[in-house]
Amino acid sequence: MSDPIFFSPPPQTSLAEIAAFAQAEIVRGDPDLPIAGVAPLEDARAGMLVFFDNVKYLDRLAETQAAACLVAQRHLTKVPEGVAALVCKDPYRSWALVLARLYPDALRPAPVYGPIHGDARVSERAVVHPQAVLEDGVVVEPGAVIGAGAEIGAGTVIGANAVIGQSVRIGRDCAVGANATVQHALIGNRVILHPGVAIGQDGFGYSMGAGGHVKVPQVGRVIIQDDVEIGANTTVDRGANRDTVIGEGTKIDNQVQVGHNVIIGRHCVIVSQVGLSGSCTLGDYVAIGGQTGVAGHVEIGMGAQIAAVSVVNDTVPAGGRYGGVPAKPVKQWFREVTALKKLAERGGDA
Incomplete structure (x- = not known):
């Protein structure tokens, strides 16, 4: 069985760029240090970024092989000497900011079916009432049903087999999941x-x-x-x-x-x-x-x-x-x- 990658690996990023994304300060480490991705403390390898904010995992922090760690000032001394340290107010929030920049596709549900016949946005297997109004850029996946008088804004994705009732209003850049x-x-x-x-x-x-x-x-x-x-x-x-x-x-x-x-x-x-x-x-x-x-x-x-x-x-x-x-x-x-x-x-x- 193959092992698919659901989120594409991010481009290599410098420690300085990570610090900017995280709103953190580099207190130890080379600003040009390359960061290839993120990982949990126990699975991190060379080139990986981790974060630490829970003392229950001090033993994992002590043994981590990560290249760099987001950490609060109060836990700075716990970061192993060979690991670059980025000090921030809230490591978990900073982690979220970094992930949003490295994996933007994970911020909202992706279409289940994938591209629909090139430039087409509405699947031939969806049912859209003639009186429904869809702005440019709406994606409607197979099996979805959109009722009379419904209005859906640009950039919104209606997932497979979703049902949008009559006269419903949905704004722009929304995601409606399957079913x-x-x-x-x-x-x-x-x-x-x-x-x-x-x-x-x-x-x-x-x-x-x-x-x-x-x-x-x-x-x-x-x-x-x-x-x-x-x-x-x-x-x-x-x-x-x-x-x-x-x-x-x-x-x-x-x-x-x-x-x-x-x-x-x-x-x-x-x-x-x-x-x-x-x-x-x-x-x-x-x-x-x-x-x-x-x-x-x-x-x-x-x-x-x-x-x-x-x-x-x-x-x-x-x-x-x-x-x-x-x-x-x-x-x-x-x-x-x-x-x-x-x-x-x-x-x-x-």
Whole structure:
């Protein structure tokens, strides 16, 4: 079996160029030192760049064969003598900046099928309604369906078997992954929807009763602002009687559920398997750890952080750091966990 290379090796780059990309300072090493690529600490060989920001991997740093390392000032003395050192404020962020320059094709999903018959941009095996409007440069891969009245901006790629519903609006330079579905939605520019994302389907709304449950029609939309990225198999329900909104720059991981009428602010980070119940509101820059549930109609204030595997069932103030079940300020949560541990240990000695 052959061993394909999915991302082309970058051109050889000097250490000085890497420092410029990373917004870092060369404190040890030849600025003309050639850098041929990147690697993890344990796999690096001559000519490779690595980064270090977690003390759990000190042993791997000590043994690395890399040519150069991005590192914070506080860990500079841990970099082996034979390795060039580039000091930066946040090594992981600097690493991201370098990767973006060396591997630009990895920043957004690539077309699955590849070039479509030379200059053609719309596959003959796609179904595009005559009333759909596609700007120049839109790529539509085989099996995709684009409904009547849909409008799609220049530079956007619609992946294989994706479905774009009637009257949907998608901005410029977006990527809609294979098998994604988009309905009842307005999407801004530079939005990335990974494979299997479902946008704009019914929210979960029923009037429950002993004689049966009456479905409540969901008549709102989904509004996704610029520079949002949504991970594979995440679902975003359309609003019930107003819009579900995801603010600009927000990043959502795989397998997240966003219920109807949810408002997510700008530049939030929501990790895998989070569930946001209907009508909850997140302020700007909120971060929520994986497998956390947020109850309906709850508000989480700007800049708040929620620990993984928590249950948020009440208001979280701006800047709050909460965790646990139910979620509470982390200091209180840690005290309770410690007290419970001590109580259990005493019980075991009895």
